[in-house]
Amino acid sequence: MKLLVVEDEELLSKTVAKGLRLLGYSVDCAFDGEEALYLYEVNQYDLMILDLNLPKIDGLEVLRRIRSQDDTFRVLILSARNTLEDKVNGLDQGSNDYLTKPFEFQELEARIRGLLRRRFTTVNTIINCGRLCMDTVARQVWWGDTEVKLTRKEYSLLEYLFVHAGQAVGAEELIEHAWDSGADLFSNTFRFHMHSLRRKLDNAGAKEYIITERGKGYRLQCPKEDL
Structure with a gap:
């Protein structure tokens, strides 16, 4: 999953981004409202973590502009504005959640997980x-009783395919959601990780779950014999 952290305090931004990357998320950072809107327009994100006290364009204005064109994009406000009025205003403007500073990183990560789970048809983890089988909280994958040990990148690729199970997903879209925006789309890194993921699934017994569709991309399917 790919996240955008919008925070003008550079140290806090880097700390949050580092923690989220260690959990397997792909993270971009914006340090003012103008940059946040630009990155939102040119990239595909699954969720934005948004501070309100931003240079150039205020966080609430960033939220209003996003909501004017997309009412489903997930936005989690992370702000030092901690009065009840501030929280109500942020939620009324269209944020999906509101967390005040100072905060515990574990709570932030739990809030993110909760919001991202809403893209599934069930709140089951x-x-x-x-x-x-995929456990989206423990970030573990199983085939029957066999655990499939994956790297963070391999897990991110498989998770995105799970979200779009039955649909062909292009390599560029997978890269957009599993790597930061600075990633080289033409490198062999993606192919290496995809090959490694498929090999690990095959070795565990989950053969032919990821299908390559020529000219379209990759599709997660359930072989008939495993239904």
Whole structure:
């Protein structure tokens, strides 16, 4: 999953981004409202963490502009504005959640998980495709009783395919959601991770779950024999 952290305090921004990357998220950072809107327009993000006290364009104005064109994009406000009025105003303007500073990183990560789970048809943290099972909280993958040990990048790729199970997802879209925006789209890194992911699934017994569709991309499917 790809996140955009919008925070003008550079040290805090880097700390939050580092923690989220260690958990397997792809993270971009913006340090003012103008940059936040630019990055939002040119990239695909699954969620934005938004401070309100921003240079150039205020955080609430950033939120209003986003909501004028997209009412489904997930936005979590992270702000030092901590009065009840501030929280109500932020939620009324269209944020999906509101967390005040100072905060515990574990709570931030739990709030993010909660918002991202809403893209599934159930709030269950366990999702399945045949005998292939993913725990989105523990970030573990199983095929039957066999745990499939994945790297953070491999997990991110498989998670995105799970979200779009049955649909062909292009390589560029997968890269957009699993890597930071500075990633080289033409490098062999993506192919290496995808090959490694498929090999690990095959070795665990989950053969032919990821199908390559020529000219379209990759599709997660459940083989009939595993239904």
